[in-house]
Amino acid sequence: MSPFDASPLSPSGGAHVRSVVDEFHGDLLEVSMGPHHPSTHGVFRMIVTLDGERIVKLKPVLGYLHRNHEKIGESTSYLGSMPYTDRLDYLNAMTNNWAYALAVERLGGLAVPERAEYLRVILAELSRLQNHVCLAGFLLQDTGASGTPLMYAFREREKILELFESLSGSRMMCNFQRFGGCRTDASSEWLGQVSSLVNGFGAFLDEFEELITGNEILMARTQGVGVMKGPAAVSAGITGPMLRACGVGYDIRKVDAYGIYPRFTFRVPIGSHGDTYDRYMIRILEMRESIGILQQALRDIPAGPIMDPKAKLRGFRPKPGESYGRIEGPKGEIGFYLISDGSANPYRYRVRPPSFVNLTLLEDLCLGHTIADSVVILGSIDIVLGEVDR
């Protein structure tokens, strides 16, 4: 792709000046963005080669937060890995827990009681709400919006985190799911709090969209920026809202129908352009669908046990075998691959991190755009370095 490819504001603007500008191409500037940079969402680093402001090469450098999570998982018991999964994608401890629990349940052949399934859905969808609202805030922060949308997003996220805290004891490091159920039961008072939050969330989203979605500057900054085509995204293993933004309606909640998702009616929004604006809007629309799922789940949640009576907390030793469990996390497919050799520790413990795989196309998305766009594109991929580097 040429560095002077057409820019979004003037679809043909770049072409006719290219020959003139080529004469003036000077030295390339190599900038190391990160690992300490305000917009790399942690300790991510991109080595960016610039021609003026245009990116001609971009190499991501990972591993600054690497702690070999998988090795730790292989040297600790099945239960002992559960709190570590909180720390993968630390915004979505609940869905990480669920994916891991799902893989272990498949490995050990455990069933999950119905009430626990409902609780899992409620917590996963709350998790999705707070992740997407955070993403919207961070993305707008990356476009330079002085923190206002971010603060609104965090104001609402805080309410969800408080719910997590009063159920699981911790705002972010929930460590809530267990193999064959959940750790603690939710009181009806707690469910009532969730209900009132969910009922008020739509109004917040309306105000948030009024603040920013129609903003011309945001549109100029995001429409046509970082366009990703469907087939390329499928081949690159992009999942989650990133994938759906380029028109592939693949949602593991629908495809795998894990848990009790088939019982809920919800739609899967898909984008048509695959640009940053679509990635932002898909998340907003997914939040609206999540609100619907939450309302149905809160309406239907039955009473009953929350743990499989077969499940043991201590000394869990599944039969030799392997399993791969995946769910639709807020960032994409979060999967766990486990091999058991019959001992108390997994023989192989593998995390399939959505943020890490979604980064595959970062360079392709950024080429030809400006350095300012690279920040926005990175923001729209929605990475959490705890998960990328593991």
Add this chain to the structure above:
Amino acid sequence: MEPLEQICSRLLARFPGAEVSVLPNPGPAAQHSLLVGRASVREIAEFLRDDPLLRLDYCSNATGVDWPEKVIVDVTKVTTPDPAGGPPKVSEVKTERLQPGYLEVVYHLYSMELRHGPVVLRTRTVNRTDQASVPSLTPVWRSAEFQEREIFDLFGVVFEGHPDLRRILMWDGFKDHPMRRDYVEPEDYEWEPTPHGDLVEKAKRARPPVKGGEPVA
């Protein structure tokens, strides 16, 4: 989706001479896998991706598994006829043999178009030292790009034909592969007091205690 055995026989028909077999998974998950030999894995992967019945266009997960060499004790019963003419004497003879170690690469394949999966594809290296290489599947599925780099980094599997095979999580100057079972971590980081005796001793040597307190066990 068609059963794995059928896929396997179709593959054998399509690629005569290819090493393809079904590796059963004894656990309750029953996700059996296709074990494919190194030589033909690239063509088979392309076939799996493009076959209209399968269309496994999405490689969700690629990972390595380390199977170090292991001593397997074979017990064989040897029947020696009793020279005295009594019932033949049965004795157990234990023979130890060394199962060579290998590194395994596992791909979890799904189809986004036909919405089925997973098909677990495995391939193995010859050994863990000088012939630890398999063909890269990054040209087939781009999503393997970073994941194969990670396997290269952490397990030491060399992927032939990978466009950019560098370390990804560990730093460039790092030696060894941390996810191997026999990896020994270097003692080069700063020790801090922990309740574990020898660590505390080390910490004390490195950093004398500032304040008194209950003597550290």
Add this chain to the structure above:
Amino acid sequence: MNAAQDTGETLLERAPQALRDLLTSHLPEPWRWFANSLIAIVAILAVFGLLFAALTLAERKILGRVQNRPGPNRTGPFGLLQPIADGIKMLSKEDIVPRDADHLLHFLAPVTLLASSILAFAVIPYGRHLIPVELDAAVLYFFCVGATTELAVFMAGWSSHNKYSLLAAMRALAQLISYELPLLLSWLPVVMISGTLSTTGIVAAQSAWRWGWMPTWHVFTPWGLAGFVIFMVAALAESNRSPFDLPEAESELIAGHLTEYSGCKYVFFFMAEYFGMTALSGMAVTLFLGGWHAPLPSLEFIPSYVWFGAKLITLLMGFIWIRATFPRLRIDQLTRFAWKFLVPLALVNLGTTAFWSLSFGWTGPLLAARCTVAVILVVVPFVLLGRRLSSGLTPRTYSYAP
């Protein structure tokens, strides 16, 4: 200074002069002039220094409130001493200069910037009798001084020996030069109408009352409104304020040209930004908002400098409000916005003003025609250019997967 000849002269109106005269009247003539100038300088530095301090606090407070948090409230009552604490902290910080930086330029950049932004205060009429220097070409002087900031920002970015700073310097040049043009074009109509480049003259041209109550400020004419909006947008860009804060762009370039500045030099940049913002707002008040005139005849008993201050602070609050709301533009969009939108609009506005000036004598139905034509001349180019600028940018509707 003239004696009290205007109407509505009160004791308060004359108070600043009286105070100064009290101090300097016993001096011999050449010394009196020198002392008067010195007092004016000290007064400006004191007033705008305090305003700067208050503005930093106000910005943080307002941003806080907009973002649903209280803002700084720990230092002193309601956090009022926060600027002092900030000042002590910044001034006592170590001044770090990168080893490979161009030390001389690295030092000169903040000094040049601050000096030029202070110079701009010389020609603004703050009140009926409060203008530090009476110049015939005051407006020209003002914008010439303002153009120095470009040089200073470039010096800062270049001398820091930092890639982010260098990028910021390039951006600053592109941005400031682009916006210099609409800024200049936007006030030309004022000069056309009032026929003078002197700021006192321009304020005097806005002193009348139509129908006895409506002030004849330039902003209340179609061309004046358009000019005012263009002026303010360009002023936002010239003072590097959000959404045009590209040289600093903290989410992209860390802090841009300020990356390698710390301590006192950083404060200089910071002060210069606020001084520049204040000076441009002051000029906007002078050019378009009737200067120090009261908005209603009945309110003229309030001293003129209070009115000037009120208008100035309103504009500054607007700057903060905009900063709290908008994302940042990209550099190519920024320059495109200047060249393809603001400049043509300002040029058309010159024509509108010419028409307004030619049709000065129209009365009765012709007056209505004059207003209609002027409004059309402002709105139609705005809509056409705006459409062209934002072509392809629309809110989208989304489908759902089957």
Add this chain to the structure above:
Amino acid sequence: MLGTGLLQGLAVTAKNFAGSFHDPKRLTTVEYPEKKSVIPEAFRNFPFLVSENAEDPMGTLRCVACQICEKECPPQCIYIEKSKDKKPDASGKMQIYPAVFRIDSSVCMNCQICVEVCPFDAIKMDHVYEIATSERFETLLLDRHDLAKPNSYFHQIRPLEAAEVDGRLTAERKAAEEKAKAAALAKAALAAKPAAPAPAAPPKPPEQA
């Protein structure tokens, strides 16, 4: 278009600016050192050891040094040494007690697994959060003196859970006493009348949840 989106955004920020002065839903800040937010009962931060008696915390620890938590702790931050002797516990039974019980709070990640696996309800999660110290190494290694907190404190921070635990423990102790009594009776009966049939089996203590 044409700036309407910008104006809409300005209206929203203006609404929030005004709202933050009168609407508690918009100004949600809790100004921390002066005001503190209410901690939910489930909140967990660092484990503590429950002792029955506030006067003699070391003598009445519920912990019997079974070392299950030490084994299960994911980051391995617990270190226990069993005592050589035995001391009577709350129900008078002779029990081993932890001679050394340390938690490295710089390693602990508050996962609550020690609490879940403890069969004696001896370790519980605390509500403390103002735990900063100026010394990085020694003071973060908490020993049993730092960790022991009385049951009354447990009641104070987690009334519901503590009541449930206490009820369960008293029932268990009662059952254990009855069992002991029955066993003693049986023994006596056995001694008195060796030929007599053994009494019915005493009720089993309820299983740990």
